[in-house]
Amino acid sequence: MKSESNAMAGAAVSALFDDELEPQTAQVALAAVAEALRERETWRTYACIGDALRGEQRPEADLTAGVMARLTAEPVVLAPRALAGRPARQPWLALAASLAGVAVVGWLALAGKPPESPLAGRLPTGSPPAATLAAQDAVPPAPTLAAAAPAAVAHQAPRPAPLQPPAAIEADMSEYLLAHPAQAPTLSLDQSTKQIRTVAMRVVQP
Amino acid sequence: MKLLLLGLALIWSAVVAAEPPAGQNEGLQWLQRVTAAVQKLNYSGTFVYRNGAHSETSRIVHLAGDGRQSEKLEVLDGSPREVIRSNGEVRCYLPEKHLVIVEQRSVHRSFPALLPMSLARLAENYQVRLEGGERVAGFDSRIVRLEPRDAWRYGHRFWIDTASGLLLKAEIFDAQGQALESMAFTELRLGLPMDRAAVEPSFAVGGKDWQVRSARLRDLRDDAQWLFRAELPGFHRRASMRRSTGKHGEEVDTLHWVFSDDLVALSVFISPLRQPASAGDGEVGSMGALSVMKRVLDGHEVVVMGDVPPESVRHFATGIAVRSK
Numbered sequence: 001m002k003s004e005s006n007a008m009a010g011a012a013v014s015a016l017f018d019d020e021l022e023p024q025t026a027q028v029a030l031a032a033v034a035e036a037l038r039e040r041e042t043w044r045t046y047a048c049i050g051d052a053l054r055g056e057q058r059p060e061a062d063l064t065a066g067v068m069a070r071l072t073a074e075p076v077v078l079a080p081r082a083l084a085g086r087p088a089r090q091p092w093l094a095l096a097a098s099l100a101g102v103a104v105v106g107w108l109a110l111a112g113k114p115p116e117s118p119l120a121g122r123l124p125t126g127s128p129p130a131a132t133l134a135a136q137d138a139v140p141p142a143p144t145l146a147a148a149a150p151a152a153v154a155h156q157a158p159r160p161a162p163l164q165p166p167a168a169i170e171a172d173m174s175e176y177l178l179a180h181p182a183q184a185p186t187l188s189l190d191q192s193t194k195q196i197r198t199v200a201m202r203v204v205q206p
Numbered sequence: 207m208k209l210l211l212l213g214l215a216l217i218w219s220a221v222v223a224a225e226p227p228a229g230q231n232e233g234l235q236w237l238q239r240v241t242a243a244v245q246k247l248n249y250s251g252t253f254v255y256r257n258g259a260h261s262e263t264s265r266i267v268h269l270a271g272d273g274r275q276s277e278k279l280e281v282l283d284g285s286p287r288e289v290i291r292s293n294g295e296v297r298c299y300l301p302e303k304h305l306v307i308v309e310q311r312s313v314h315r316s317f318p319a320l321l322p323m324s325l326a327r328l329a330e331n332y333q334v335r336l337e338g339g340e341r342v343a344g345f346d347s348r349i350v351r352l353e354p355r356d357a358w359r360y361g362h363r364f365w366i367d368t369a370s371g372l373l374l375k376a377e378i379f380d381a382q383g384q385a386l387e388s389m390a391f392t393e394l395r396l397g398l399p400m401d402r403a404a405v406e407p408s409f410a411v412g413g414k415d416w417q418v419r420s421a422r423l424r425d426l427r428d429d430a431q432w433l434f435r436a437e438l439p440g441f442h443r444r445a446s447m448r449r450s451t452g453k454h455g456e457e458v459d460t461l462h463w464v465f466s467d468d469l470v471a472l473s474v475f476i477s478p479l480r481q482p483a484s485a486g487d488g489e490v491g492s493m494g495a496l497s498v499m500k501r502v503l504d505g506h507e508v509v510v511m512g513d514v515p516p517e518s519v520r521h522f523a524t525g526i527a528v529r530s531k
Contacts, residue, residue: 173509174298175307175419175451176475180496180511182296182309183445183464184471 229336233350234325236336239371240364246270247372250404251343251394252282257387257494267404276405290407301409308420327468331355331440332362340365342374343391352469357381358438358518359467360495370396378495378513387494421449426461432476436525438518440467449475465512465522472512472522479507490516490523499523 015021021029250267263282269275277291288299294311328334332352339348347365354361361383365375375390398404411418426446434443445464450457460477479502490499497519501508503526510523 174300175309175421176473176509176511177496178296178298178307178309179421179449179462179475180471180473183447183462183473184466 230329230334233334233336233352234329236348236350236366236371237328237334237364238325240366240373243367243371244268244270244373245275247370247396248398248400249372249394249396250398251391253389253391255387255389256385263392267398269398269400269402269405271400276402278405278407280408286408288407288409290405292405297407299407299409299411304416306411306416306418308418310420310423325468327440328352331359331467332469337363339368342367343394345369345372345374345394347374356439357515358440358521359470359514360386362469365390372396380515386492387496419451421451421460424448424450426463429461429463431529432461433527433529434463434474434522434525435527436521438465438467438472438514438522441465441472441522442467444471470513472510472514472519474522474526475509475511476503476506479505490520492516501526504528 015029248269248271250265252263252265255262255264262284265280265282267278269277274293275291276293277289279289279291281287285302287301290297290299296309298307298309299305300307332354335351335353337349337351339346341347342365345367346369348368350364350366352362352364361379361381363375363377363379364373366372367374372394374394375388377385377388379385424447426448429446442465443463444466445462447462449460449462451460452458458477458480460475463474465472465474487500487502490497492498495513496511497514497516498509498511499516499519501510501523508523508526510519510526512519512522
């Protein structure tokens with residue numbers, strides 16, 4: 001069964017290279033090729049992790065990486081086109097981060113302080129305007145090769161108003177900051193960094 | 207001919223997407239070594255935490271030699287503050303406020319929480335590769351770089367001691383490669399004697415002027431009222447709990463869900479709104495690599511925080527809804 005489908009896929013790929021396929025059939029064949037590559041990679045990853053956990057070191061016996069590296073290094077005319085289609089970095093994300101960062105450092109720093117603190121006056125000036133998604137249901141910056149950029153990006157959002165935390169947030173934020181990393185079942189690589197935030201916010205006060 | 211060109215281009219990009227950068231598996235092995243080192247090494251040192259223009263020096267003592275992990279972290283700059291981690295419990299001492307915040311071990315958590323599956327899943331969301339070496343605090347390190355496969359998460363770099371596997375430096379960077387947050391040892395000593403006193407808190411918590419704030423955690427079973435409609439790719443629900451805090455005699459229940467892509471976490475806190483109006487509703491902000499968004503929803507206050515870009519938190523928070531009764 002499997003070999004039969006392999007043979008079919010092989011024939012399809014062959015036809016693809018000979019430019020004998022209809023566009024839709026070609027899409028299917030391409031998807032099959034991509035899936036096969038992905039499956040093989042997943043297999044290799046799991047096998048390697050298994051070895052690592054059992055403490056077995058194993059040399060990179062698989063020649064694929066080398067072959068692929070050499071293929072990649074070949075002067076393929078199509079390479080720039082393909083590169084352009086890879087997921088683009090979203091500059092607006094960083095833009096939003098830089099501004100919002102200013103706002104919430106102030107917000108978090110206010111924890112435990114009277115809400116009438118003149119927060120706005122302390123914010124550094126000259127920050128770039130925030131870029132946010134216009135639509136509420138944001139179009140994900142899809143990780144697919146096809147999506148070059150999300151459609152619903154707009155650069156119209158005004159600078160957010162200074163945040164004045166209500167009493168509830170003031171009281172809870174430090175607890176949340178402590179609970180967030182403490183309860184996270186992630187790889188415990190740098191727990192200390194995450195915990196230091198809980199207390200770091202206190203020093204942000206000017 | 208056009209179709210052939212297109213086909214070749216697609217195949218080529220599929221190959222690029224499927225083929226890991228050289229060193230992925232080796233990189234994962236290094237990360238595995240880090241988690242193992244933390245579980246068995248005793249060390250003390252000084253590290254600098256950097257968050258934008260702000261930086262802060264802390265001293266850390268970590269004991270793990272007897273199978274239990276204990277850690278004391280003292281902030282050396284500014285007002286004195288301490289974090290004590292012991293057996294999954296985290297205590298945060300804020301002596302100027304005479305306040306201790308205690309976070310108990312989760313009802314779900316089994317420590318260490320490292321499974322082979324989570325390492326494998328890591329490679330689904332991040333491209334893992336080795337980036338040469340560097341000297342940090344007098345130790346030779348290998349650098350493992352985790353490049354996010356999409357814009358929903360940040361990138362990470364880890365500097366790992368080649369001899370012990372200990373994490374010497376860690377950095378979280380954004381899509382431009384700008385460091386948002388970092389931790390780096392400036393001085394480190396390995397192989398301390400087991401001295402429990404070294405991880406005891408410096409502050410005697412006693413008397414009426416010290417306030418201990420601690421939430422009682424319970425399993426959250428009846429959370430069908432809340433819907434998480436917007437998914438973050440690669441993030442899965444890992445824990446849900448009910449946090450009860452008594453404040454001035456009144457019990458407040460906060461619901462807490464944890465989502466994770468195995469490297470970073472996203473927390474959702476939902477508590478009853480205790481004020482009719484809430485400022486900052488719908489605002490997103492960040493501190494270092496941590497993004498926070500607050501919403502008011504059906505008489506509740508929703509706080510979403512995660513070590514992800516602000517847009518990810520906004521996307522997720524905006525998708526939270528109340529099931530209509």
